[in-house]
Amino acid sequence: MTQMGMAIDLERCQGCRACMVACKTENDTPRGAFWMNVFRHEDGEFPDVEQGFTPNPCHHCSEPSCAEVCPTDARFKRDDDGIVLTDYDTCIGCRYCEVGCPYGVNYFQWRESEEGQYGFGVNDELVEDTHQQLMELDDDYEGGDRPWANPELDATQEPRDNKLGGGDHKVGTMGKCTFCVHRQDSGDEALEGTTACEEVCPTNVIFFGDMEDPESDPRQHINEKRDKNNWKMLEGSGNEPNIVYLGDKPDDNVRSMEDEYKDPEEAISAEENRSHNPAAYLTDGGVSE
Amino acid sequence: MSLGLILVFGVLLAPLYLVLAGWIFGEPKDTETLAIGLAFMTAIILGPIVFSFVPISFRVIIP
Amino acid sequence: MSTFGADVERLTEPLRKTSKSFYVLFGIAAVFSAIALVAYLIQLRQGLAVTGLRGWGTQGGTPWGLYIGTFIWWVGIAHGGIAISAGVRLFGTEQFLPIARIAEILTIVALPAAATNILLDIGRPDVMYQMILNWPSTVQSSPLTWDMTAIFLYFSLSATYLAITLRRDVYYCRERGTLPEMLDPVYRLLLFRYHPSENEKTEQMVWWLALGVLLLVPLLSGGVVPWLFATMGMHPGWFGASHGPAMLAESLTNAIAVVIIVAGAFRYAYGWDDIIDDEVFRGLNTLLLVLALTTLWFVLQSLVTGSFPAAPAETTSLTNALVAGEFAVPFWLSVGGLLVAVGYLAAQSLQPSLFSVKASVAVGVIVSAAIFLKKVVFVVEGLLHPTREPLASMFADGSYWPTTVEVALTVGTLAGVILAFLAITKIVPIVELGHLDDLPDPDEGDLGGDGSTDDTAADTEGVSA
Numbered sequence: 064m065t066q067m068g069m070a071i072d073l074e075r076c077q078g079c080r081a082c083m084v085a086c087k088t089e090n091d092t093p094r095g096a097f098w099m100n101v102f103r104h105e106d107g108e109f110p111d112v113e114q115g116f117t118p119n120p121c122h123h124c125s126e127p128s129c130a131e132v133c134p135t136d137a138r139f140k141r142d143d144d145g146i147v148l149t150d151y152d153t154c155i156g157c158r159y160c161e162v163g164c165p166y167g168v169n170y171f172q173w174r175e176s177e178e179g180q181y182g183f184g185v186n187d188e189l190v191e192d193t194h195q196q197l198m199e200l201d202d203d204y205e206g207g208d209r210p211w212a213n214p215e216l217d218a219t220q221e222p223r224d225n226k227l228g229g230g231d232h233k234v235g236t237m238g239k240c241t242f243c244v245h246r247q248d249s250g251d252e253a254l255e256g257t258t259a260c261e262e263v264c265p266t267n268v269i270f271f272g273d274m275e276d277p278e279s280d281p282r283q284h285i286n287e288k289r290d291k292n293n294w295k296m297l298e299g300s301g302n303e304p305n306i307v308y309l310g311d312k313p314d315d316n317v318r319s320m321e322d323e324y325k326d327p328e329e330a331i332s333a334e335e336n337r338s339h340n341p342a343a344y345l346t347d348g349g350v351s352e
Numbered sequence: 353m354s355l356g357l358i359l360v361f362g363v364l365l366a367p368l369y370l371v372l373a374g375w376i377f378g379e380p381k382d383t384e385t386l387a388i389g390l391a392f393m394t395a396i397i398l399g400p401i402v403f404s405f406v407p408i409s410f411r412v413i414i415p
Numbered sequence: 416m417s418t419f420g421a422d423v424e425r426l427t428e429p430l431r432k433t434s435k436s437f438y439v440l441f442g443i444a445a446v447f448s449a450i451a452l453v454a455y456l457i458q459l460r461q462g463l464a465v466t467g468l469r470g471w472g473t474q475g476g477t478p479w480g481l482y483i484g485t486f487i488w489w490v491g492i493a494h495g496g497i498a499i500s501a502g503v504r505l506f507g508t509e510q511f512l513p514i515a516r517i518a519e520i521l522t523i524v525a526l527p528a529a530a531t532n533i534l535l536d537i538g539r540p541d542v543m544y545q546m547i548l549n550w551p552s553t554v555q556s557s558p559l560t561w562d563m564t565a566i567f568l569y570f571s572l573s574a575t576y577l578a579i580t581l582r583r584d585v586y587y588c589r590e591r592g593t594l595p596e597m598l599d600p601v602y603r604l605l606l607f608r609y610h611p612s613e614n615e616k617t618e619q620m621v622w623w624l625a626l627g628v629l630l631l632v633p634l635l636s637g638g639v640v641p642w643l644f645a646t647m648g649m650h651p652g653w654f655g656a657s658h659g660p661a662m663l664a665e666s667l668t669n670a671i672a673v674v675i676i677v678a679g680a681f682r683y684a685y686g687w688d689d690i691i692d693d694e695v696f697r698g699l700n701t702l703l704l705v706l707a708l709t710t711l712w713f714v715l716q717s718l719v720t721g722s723f724p725a726a727p728a729e730t731t732s733l734t735n736a737l738v739a740g741e742f743a744v745p746f747w748l749s750v751g752g753l754l755v756a757v758g759y760l761a762a763q764s765l766q767p768s769l770f771s772v773k774a775s776v777a778v779g780v781i782v783s784a785a786i787f788l789k790k791v792v793f794v795v796e797g798l799l800h801p802t803r804e805p806l807a808s809m810f811a812d813g814s815y816w817p818t819t820v821e822v823a824l825t826v827g828t829l830a831g832v833i834l835a836f837l838a839i840t841k842i843v844p845i846v847e848l849g850h851l852d853d854l855p856d857p858d859e860g861d862l863g864g865d866g867s868t869d870d871t872a873a874d875t876e877g878v879s880a
Contacts, residue, residue: 097473102809117809128647134559135545136552153545156463156538158478159559165649165802167472167810171538174464175415234415234462235538297806300649315728315804323475323811328464354555364565364634367627371572374623382616388608389620393575400530400567404547407540413459414541 066125066145067242068274068305070281071118072288075266078103078116082260082269086120089243089259091212092230093179094327096170098240099260104317114320115313118268120260121168121240122296122304123147129160129169138237141222144273145305146242148220148227156235165300169239176232178331180209185334213245220248242271274305285309426846427593429685436684437837444833451827454820455535463538465820469813477798477815482536484791485825487662488669489529490566490640491786494632495670496522497573501625510694513687514678516847519577521677524835526570528828535824558643565639569631576624579617582609584848598842637663644797651729652797661713665786668706668753672782675699677836679776681845690846696775697767704760707753707782714750729807733800741814742796745788752785 078101086092086099102117123140127147130138137154140147149160161169177183183190197210204210209232216229228245230238246254261269272279277286285293285307294312295304375386458465469476499518503511511518534540546553546563553560585602586609588594594602641662644653675696682691720726721734737746756778763770799813817825839845 095470095474100473104809119806119809128649131556132558134549134553134557134563135542136549137545153542153549154539155542155545157536157559158538159557159643161470161478162650162798162801163647166806167470167802169472170470170474171478172462173469174462175460177415178464233539237538297649297803300803313805313809315808317805317808319809319811321811323813324473326469326474356553356555356557356561360554360561360564364561364639365568367572367630367634368568370630371623371627374626375620378619378623380615380619382613384608385613385616385620388613389575389579389617391607392578393571396574396578397567397571399574400570401547405544407534407543410459410541413456414539415460415462 064145064275065143066274066305067123067247067272068145068281068307069120069261069272070270070284070307070309072268072270072284073115073117073308073310074291076101076116076118076268077266078114079265081263081265082118085259085263086240088211089213090229090241091209091216091232092170092238093172093174093176093232094181094330095173095324096230096238097324098168098170098238100168103320104313105320106314106317115311115317117308117313118260119166119168119296120306121147121242122166122302122306123240123242125303125305126301128163128165128300128302132159132163134159141244144247146244146247147239148223148241148244149237149239150223150225150227151231151233151236151238152225153223154236156237158237160237165297165302166304169237172230172232172234172236172238174327175234176209179232179234179327181330182334185331215245215249218245218249220244274307281307423848424593426690426848427588427844429840430588430594430842430844433841434684441834441837444830444837447830448827448834451824451830454823454827458535458820458824459540463536465818467816467818467821469815471798471801471813472810475811475813477795477801477813479536479794479798480815481791481817481821481825482532484794485787485828486529486532486536487640487666487790487794488787489525489532489828491636491666491669491790492673493522493525493529493569493573493670494636494666495672495674496520496525497576497628498632498667498670499674500576501629504622504625505629508698510698513691513846514674514681514695516577516580516843516845517677517681518674519573519580520836520839520845521674522573523570523577524832524839526566526573527835528832530566531828531831532825535828558639558646562639562643565631565635569628569635572624572628572631576621576628578605579621579624580847581843582606582617583611583614584844586611587848588844595841601842632667633663636666640666644793647797649802650797650800651727651803652733652793652800657713657716661710661717664706664709664713665789668703668710669783669786671699671703671706672756672779672786675703675779676776676783679772679779682772693770693772696772697764697770700760700770700775700778701764703779703782704757704764707757707760710786711750711753711757714753729800729803733796736796736799737792741799742792745792749785749788749792752781752788756782756785 080101082099083097083101087097090098092098099118099120102119104115104117106113106115123146125145127140130140130147133139134157135153135155137150138147138160139150156171158171161171172179177186182193194210197204201210203214213229217226218228219225220227228241228243243258246257249255256272258269258271261271270281270284272281274281276282288309291309292311293307293309295307297304375389466480467476468478468480471478496518499511500515502508503515534543537543546560550560554564582605585594585605589602589606637659641659644650645655645658647653678691678695678699682688718734718738721730722738726734736742759774759778763774795815799815800807
């Protein structure tokens with residue numbers, strides 16, 4: 064029995080959020096969706112304040128409540144490696160998985176694809192210009208609203224014989240961290256057993272692997288740090304999450320250091336109001352008519 | 353035997369079983385009227401089910 | 416079989432004559448329905464981003480809001496209708512006979528309204544049939560599937576009840592020529608293989624249907640609908656066994672309030688003061704009083720258990736939010752409305768001179784609005800406290816406010832229901848004629864009521880009952 068999971072070493076995490084950026088680029092997630100999320104929190108009263116950083120991807124639970132409540136079986140747990148996935152063609156977008164999941168890792172595609180993709184909320188000259196140049200420079204890109212999507216995301220995965228990896232951008236469907244399933248099923252040994260967030264982390268916080276295998280990276284790291292505090296998020300929830308945190312557990316009194324992330328509406332209107340002088344955006348002497 | 357199966361087939365549908373039992377075994381026995389009643393109920397049950405396929409037509413608007 | 420005295424011609428008048436105020440109301444409802452249609456097209460085209468809903472984690476919002484709250488409200492209304500009619504059949508509460516059919520129709524129009532509110536909330540309605548295709552698998556675990564099953568069952572039993580009870584009346588009216596000819600194909604479909612001799616069996620069948628429907632009520636408003644929320648262990652605002660009974664009480668309170676409003680509307684519209692008489696309203700008022708008190712009693716439960724110092728921190732913060740925080744205004748408006756209603760209802764039962772139909776209808780409106788607020792607050796408040804510590808604190812606090820699209824669509828469903836109701840009053844008799852004192856028994860063939868059993872449509876023309 065394989066169950067993919069992670070060991071996340073909180074003693075090393077500096078809250079740089081490179082993992083969030085890597086996840087976004089790897090998975091081509093829509094605006095406002097942060098499949099990998101890192102909390103920046105603080106605790107205590109000045110001058111005794113402590114900061115903490117807690118990465119929170121999908122925990123790919125062994126008893127996933129999101130899959131329990133899904134009325135169409137669009138959300139399901141894969142048998143062979145325990146990854147919890149979403150079938151975008153079956154998903155009706157009821158958001159019950161988001162309601163049922165206690166970890167807050169589900170993201171609904173609120174807006175149509177064009178607005179939902181970074182840089183394309185506004186259809187003006189600069190955007191068209193960029194489009195044009197991309198088509199000239201990139202043989203694989205034929206136009207459309209996602210010029211910088213990872214082509215590996217087009218592959219389909221079992222057991223649904225459907226594209227299960229990466230953001231779907233279909234309005235009205237749910238998405239969440241897939242443990243980079245497109246990498247796991249790619250057949251490329253260099254990619255299998257890795258995730259984008261793990262790969263990019265500069266301080267080796269994330270260890271991805273089979274939690275049932277004592278020789279796997281996460282299990283080995285947990286074993287090395289066995290004298291440290293090791294805990295799971297919301298362990299009593301009955302979901303049986305598969306992400307093990309190493310390091311101190313945040314108090315119930317922590318405060319988030321920030322407000323909710325910017326609503327895509329704001330980002331889109333910022334794009335609308337940006338300078339329309341293309342020269343302002345070209346830093347390497349690229350050509351623009 | 354999941355919670356859902358017991359709940360739906362054991363509890364939730366119990367009123368339906370009761371109705372059908374009352375119809376079939378209760379006096380007066382009138383097969384033709386019973387059949388008409390069952391036909392109506394079947395048609396009415398199928399109605400919403402068929403109707404749930406209608407929104408497929410929304411694809412013309414959904415981007 | 417219980418009966419009441421009334422003029423059949425007068426009761427079927429709505430089928431033949433249409434007043435100006437009917438057209439005005441129809442027009443207004445049509446306008447709001449059209450606005451809702453446009454709003455829905457906008458929502459389909461641009462996605463649910465046009466609503467005030469957002470993800471509950473990093474997006475600081477609530478994924479469910481006005482649509483789902485309104486859905487629960489409509490399911491409650493759907494109970495009131497058929498429950499009144501079933502109660503008449505099973506318990507012989509004759510005073511409600513005149514409104515039995517109006518109540519049944521209320522159920523039949525309220526259930527699709529509930530389903531519409533779900534449809535409005537769904538991101539991909541074009542794939543909704545997947546719920547049907549995957550039913551064998553998802554029924555095992557998903558409360559949403561259970562909910563859909565229960566609602567389909569409730570609709571089926573109620574619609575079958577209505578169809579069967581209509582057959583006798585439609586046959587009688589059609590034989591007398593009091594039905595609009597244009598709709599004859601509809602009537603013939605309804606009267607498929609009808610013969611007056613079936614009435615004995617159908618009475619029996621309808622009795623069992625009434626029983627089945629009544630048994631389903633606590634399983635729907637007090638069962639699958641609360642279970643959507645009450646099973647969510649990590650939501651401190653939702654989890655718990657108390658929500659089933661509490662939501663049942665709220666739903667039934669709302670149901671009776673709406674029946675009062677609808678009964679009052681019909682009494683006023685048709686001048687039926689003697690048919691939908693004061694006894695109907697006095698009886699409904701007593702029911703409403705008991706139900707509203709029960710609802711308030713459940714509110715008391717949650718306030719006491721939530722305010723006591725030994726309550727868990729999450730529950731305390733929720734209760735604070737309700738009583739003194741971001742939900743204080745809708746919460747106290749709702750409780751206040753219920754208290755005002757209870758005050759009047761108690762007063763008019765102790766001092767009958769205080770009773771008036773107008774006041775009863777006003778109280779019905781207040782109660783229905785109060786319960787509506789309560790339902791929406793329940794959904795939103797639960798999602799603004801969407802998980803437990805330490806995770807709950809790590810996310811920023813959320814907020815929710817409905818947008819114009821959401822409001823337009825919610826109002827539009829109400830308008831649509833009014834439209835449907837108005838249309839139905841033109842198609843079928845809205846009083847159960849089978850219960851009239853002086854209705855000649857079609858079995859004996861005296862349809863014209865003139866003592867002769869040799870009647871044709873021509874004979875019955877111009878004869879008053």
